[in-house]
Amino acid sequence: MNNRLISDLIFSWVILLTTVNSFAASQKSDTLSTATIDQLISKQLPAVAPGGVVCIARHGQIIYKKAFGKANLKTGQNMTEDMVFRIGSITKQFTAVAMLQLIEQSKLSLTDTIQRYVKEFPVKPYPVTIENLLTQTSGIINYQAIAHPNPAKVRENYTPAQGVDYFKDEPLLFKPGAKFDYSNSNYYLLGYIIEQITGQSYPNYLTEHIIKPAGLSHTNYIGSGQTGNNMASGYSRFDGKRWENAELQNPTILYAAGGLMSNADDLVKWHQALMQGKLVSPSLLKKAYTPYRLSDGTTSEYGYGWYIRDLDDEPTIEHGGSTDGYQTDEIYLPNRDMYVVTLFNGFEQDMDWVVLSNDIARLACGKPVDLNVKLDENLLKQYTGTYIFNAEHQLIITCKGNRLFVESPNPKDRLWRVQLHAKSSTRFYIKEARLEFEFSKDETGALNTLTTYNGSKKDADWKKKTPN
DSSP: OOHHHHHHHHTOOSSOOOOOOBOOOOOOTTOOOHHHHHHHHHHHGGGTOSEEEEEEEETTEEEEEEEEEEEETTTTEEOOTTOBEEOGGGHHHHHHHHHHHHHHTTSOOTTOBGGGTOTTSOOOSSOOBHHHHHTTOSOOOOGGGOSSOOGGGOOSSOOHHHHHHHHTTSOOSSOTTSOOOOOHHHHHHHHHHHHHHHSSOHHHHHIIIIITTTTOSSOEETTSSOOTTOBOOOEEESSSSOOEEOOOOOHHHHHHHHOEEEOHHHHHHHHHHHHTTSSSOHHHHHHHTSOOBOTTSOBOSBOSSSEEEEETTEEEEEEEEEETTEEEEEEEETTTTEEEEEEESEEETTOHHHHHHHHHHHHHTTOOOOBOOOOOHHHHHHHOEEEESSSSOEEEEEEETTEEEEEOSOGGGOOOSEEEEESSSSEEEOSSSSEEEEEEOOTTSOSOEEEEEETTEEEEEEEEOOOO
């Protein structure tokens, strides 16, 4: 495996999935244990948000829907099942479907370049296509990651044209199609292109061509004023201790990359409208649900607005959404025709919301979710040391008390010191990325091999550096 793939695959920080340790469940695959799911959520919710709504549908029928915790901490208002949340990047699939509708109407093509619709977008060293935007392979920097923006372009409110102008002059990070790199700029551009083609604003197009045809009564663009009293208040927690009122992101900044709000019922309706071919043809939807093939022949884990992943080796089509005050997730398991939605009114940086969402999906499928694994400090100390793949890529494992940590000394790998959580006595995961780590003995019986996994796929073997 070459150095670029190691860096790209192992240390890719995107909306992610991982595993968690919680409760043991032994169920038949066709049985839903609501009490076990209730127990799991009740225990894990305090780490995730003040409140939340969880909904599970099978074959289009809701089989579980419950609200937990508080919608408003100041008033003590309880969360209810019909509460509305900001859904963040789940918005991207709405934008993607809007583009697919225009493709079906022959108003654009996947191979068209940006400049065909956005004349003011500078020509780059390589052409950037509509498909590059949809698949997050454009090389255009995420506008939220620009380190030193032009002060003259910084505003409190943006028109779509001003938003595009904010990042359009930034150089490409790589040749389009060469790699996957999650960037909100891609979907901001797609929203602007929708406006250029249709002559409608992005919110108006969605309302007329997606929201109304799908029968969504609680889905709107943020700032439309249609929240009523049904919006769950958003909270953030950065110190790991207390929830504070979130400073919500401006909708003109989120735009087509994350500017929608919705509720559990509507997201189930949205999914069913797609499955029933109400919004786009099954053939195009299938393409949206297919991982993009990169220029080197490998596939990414992203289609058109959805991640294509797996949960314990079972295929999933999914996406998460995270904005100030809210974190949401949706997971579709096509082999079971099961759709899981989680909506939380809290933003926290440990990714516990993703962990909880995945375990809810496991329980919904009748899969076991393990008890908390507690390991002896003496065992953990045996794992400590520096593990080497090559001179450029190293992993440092340290132990403090009964907690194990991992970090990379190479800043390009973007893996700062984070805790390893035990899945078993030899296998660990981190909450910040879709990575797992397994310690094992080599052929001599020495405990000096570390294997990393990107999701369920083996990524690389690392050898423990021997002391001088």
